[in-house]
Amino acid sequence: MDGVELQILWSNLIGIVSEQARALQRIAFSPIVREAGDLANGLFDEQARMVAQAVTGTPGHINSLAAAARNLLAHCDADSLRPGDVLITNDPWMSAGHFFDITVLSPIFRNDRIIGYAGSTIHHSDIGGYGIGSGARDIHEEGLWIPPMKLYDAGQPNETLFAILRRNVRTPDALLGDLGAQVSSGIIASDRLNALCDRYGIEDIARLSEEIISRSEKATRDAIRKLPGGTYHGASHFDVPGGEVIELKTAVTIDAEAGEITIDFEGSSGPSAMGINVVPAYTHAYATFAVRSTLNPDLPNNAGSLAPIRLKLPDSCVVNAKYPSPVNARHVVGMYVPFPILKALAQVVPDAVVAEGSGAVWTVQIQGRDAQGKPFTSSMFNYSGGMGARATKPGISAVCYPTGVSAVPVEVLEASYPIAFTCKELEHGTGGAGRQPGGDGQRIGYRMRTERPWILNTIPSRLASGPEGLDGGMPGSKGVFRINGQDVTDTRKREMQPGDEVFMITPGGGGYGAA
Known part of the structure; x- marks a missing residue:
């Protein structure tokens, strides 16, 4: 395909998925979607290969969505699919890893033929069960499990599923409103993709998709071929709620001839x-x-650029969950996955990696009844610590690396729930010292502004030790979690009283290089 033609069509595809994501955020009910962007939107070809993704979103959702469409x-x-059909699931092993993340996939028809799919995954405010915390003993305590099925059948809602959803969650209006936003964003993507075909006189995107995916894969393999072949090792350890210490180990093997990278997690902590x-x-x-972010972050993120990266996961491993393991707080471990990989890659491309961050x-989830007796369940809202330093730049303070999700503004939270913040500010000096210092926590x-007891679900980590520095950099500060002035390490779901105060200091990022 001609390079100019390809760039024009590619820009159109990016415009479609970006508009799809903006529509989802504008329509959504929950602050975590509307304000924080805890979501993913993707456009798929007729083979269910991800062709393009929206800029807004988190890696955990976006790359999981690529697998969810195929699944x-x-x-x-x-x-058997017809216009107006919408597929849905929140199966953790098929989509993004826990019940709160619901994936919706809509076929895009043109002249009675499927030419692609519009997909989205978002974090919903409530899915029944235990809540966002880590205290459930198996997956069946964690909430409602939606197997693959139709949410809409030829444009008609699946009333049985809607009735089940309403009766199994605490705040059905928020859940159904956010589902409606997902469906609406798919309709917009369908309209815009058909308009693109009309505008450029094409009947489908098969040729365009093949060109984008094949070029992306080739460029990724070429980037890998520039690296020295061999196997490089990295390890990261951190404490989680209750004091358990998790260790993630990786052996990153670079096959420079084939242009492939294999990441083996052998030796990591068990379930x-x-x-x-x-x-x-x-x-x-x-x-x-x-x-991807280390090798060539400017390449499109799609089925082609992901293909040369392979994983080996031990059968008994915390990052290879087996049924019926509880997984609701899977981000507590999942967001540490990049760090041992980056430590291994630091031996190859030291200027392209970051030190360990927080x-x-x-995550915080609050449940209860407000002063008028109306029930509330917050979406998970997030507080980040410091990002690790880079070879030539300091770490960024209070940034959600590696997830990329934004913080929900205090004003929005106070307007949405009966919560009153007593402080929210940077905690200077928590980043590790070094040639480049780590970012500060906050x-x-x-x-809570309530006259009744309320429920707190919070999942802090790194309360015992802070993030490690890199290449002689110093570690960042560990975190602090207190209730009414008392340090707390066991943060499973607990009943709180009116007037109780929660106080947190998130960890700082590790420094890079000796000072």
């Missing part, structure tokens, strides 16, 4: 009794993100 269609006869186990698709999502965002305090 959904493996359970559905594509030839956890807590709900922090990670399904393979989510592990793959953050592992590929670490490699890792998983500290301090956050809040109380």
Whole structure:
């Protein structure tokens, strides 16, 4: 395909998925989608290969969505799909790793033939069960499991499924409103893709998709071929709620001749009794993100650029969750997956990696009744620590690396829920010292504006030790979690009283290089 023609059509595809994501955010009910962008939107070809993704989104959702589209269609006869059909699942092993993340996939028809699919995955505010915390003992305590099925059949809602959803969640309006936003974003993508075909006189995107995916794969392989072949090792350890220490080990093998990278997690911690186990698709999502962002971050992220990166996962491993392991807080471990990979790659491309950061965002979920007795369940809202330093630049303070999700503004949270913040500011000096210092964490305090007891689900990590520095850099500060001035390490779901104050200091990032 001519390079100019390809660039024009590619720009159109990016415009479609970007508009798809903006529509989803504008329509969504929940602050975590509307404000934080905890979502993924992707455009797929008729073979269910991800061709383009929206800029807004998180690696854990985006790269998991690439697998979810294939998995959904493996359970559905594509030839039986009709205009107006919408597929849905939140199966952790098929999509993004826990029940809160619901994937919706809509076939895009042109002249009675499927030419592609519009997909989205978002974090929903409530899916029943235990909530976002890590305290469930198996997956069946964690919420409602939606197997692959139709949410809409030829434009008609699946009333049985909608009735089940309404009766199994605490705040059905938010859930159904966010599902409606996902369906609407798919309709917009379908309209825009058909308009693109009209505008350029093409009947489908098969040729365009093949060109984009094949070029992306070739460029990724070429980038890998420039690296010295061999196997490089990295390890990262961190504490999680309750004091359990998790270790992730990686052996990164670079096959320079084939242009492939294989990441082996042999030696990593075994499964956890807590709900922090990670399904393979989510592990793959953050592992590929670490490699892609190091090698050539300007390349499109699609089926082609992901193909040369392969994983080996031990059968008994915290990042290879098996049924019925609890997984609701899988991000607590999953967001650390990049760090041992980056440590291995630091031996090859030291100027292209970052030191360890605070890792998983500290998630908070609040439940209860407000002063008028109306029930509320917040979406998970996140607090980040410092990012690790880079070879030539300091780490960024209070940034959600590697997830990329934004913080929900205090004003939005206070307007949405009966919560009052007592402080939210940077905690200077928490980043590790070094030639380039790590980013600082932040301090956050809040109380609830309610006259009744309320429920707190919080999942901090790195309360015992801070992120390591790189190449002689010093570690960042560990985190602090207190309730009414008392340090707390066991942060499973707990009942709180009116007037109780929660106080947190998130960890700082590691420094890079000796000072």
